[in-house]
Amino acid sequence: MATSSSPSLKEFINKKRQPIETIKKKVEEQKTDKQAAKPTTEPSTKPDAETTTEPASRTRPITLSPSTISLFLDCPRCFWLAKNKDIKRPSGPFPSLPNGMDRVLKEHFNKHRKDNTSPEELDGRFQGRLFKDIEKLKTWQNNFRGLRYTDPESGVTLMGAIDDLFVTADNKHAPLDFKTRGYPRKDNTHEYYQHQMDLYSFLLEKNSLQPAEFAILIFYHPTGVNPSHHVVFNPDPVRVPVNRQRAEQIFLDAVKCLLSPDPPEPSQGCEWCDWKENK
Secondary structure (H helix, E strand, C coil), rough: CCCCCCCCCHHHHHHHHHHHHHHHHHHHHHHHHHHHCCCCCCCCCCCCCCCCCCCCHCCCCCEEEEHHHHHHHCCCHHHHHHHHHCCCCCCCCCCCCHHHHHHHHHHHHHHHHHHHHCCCCCCCCCCEEEECCCCHHHHHCCCCCCCCECEEECCEEHHHHCEEEEEEEECCEEEEEECCCCCCCCCCCHHHHHHHHHHHHHHHCCCCCEEEECEEEEEEEEECCCCCCCEEEEEEEEECCCCCCHHHHHHHHHHHHHHCCCCCCCCCHHHHHHHHHHH
């Protein structure tokens, strides 16, 4: 019988297996090369923002306003928890009437600004005029921009949005703020807003505006309805002496509290602290 020249089954299988073995070898070589290219340094042990125990104020920029300063003065612990842990006091819906009054009064003052006249609320009571640069004023009135000052040591920013600005006869600047009430003010009502006026005057000084030694609060309360069915409000302007040194100290005290690693003790008489301690 003649010998067949065709390859045996074993030879055929070996020929097919060789390319497969070559591919596997190349894959293994590529894996080895990648592993050799990996850095051999130890992983970083620096804590990230999620695991750090530092107060939030040390890991992100933070801004304080007169309202948050009010919280600090009322209860440093509630202030610390709100700013560092985002644990805030419960709050209800905010009434829209004050915002509506604020808008109408700003339009009223802007009309006088455009006409270069003095609003009836101020005429004869204060010597000076309204601040004329409406574009700058719009920035300072904006709740997200306002007048700003950043403490160079801590990096904490103080921001305040003013309602308006009065310029005295000797070219000094007095913050002007509108307050809407349901009834006439008492003799000491303005004292509740003292630190707010102090802070506004402090911010004016830090923004290179020569400040006056007073601020102006105008309280508006309803007195009746006229024949055209319009509610009539009575304006009651009050001259409030300001203290910028006191404002700066309050701000720095709030910053010191904010940067403390631990919250202050519960404040005596704070109903929110009492509730949390006794729940």
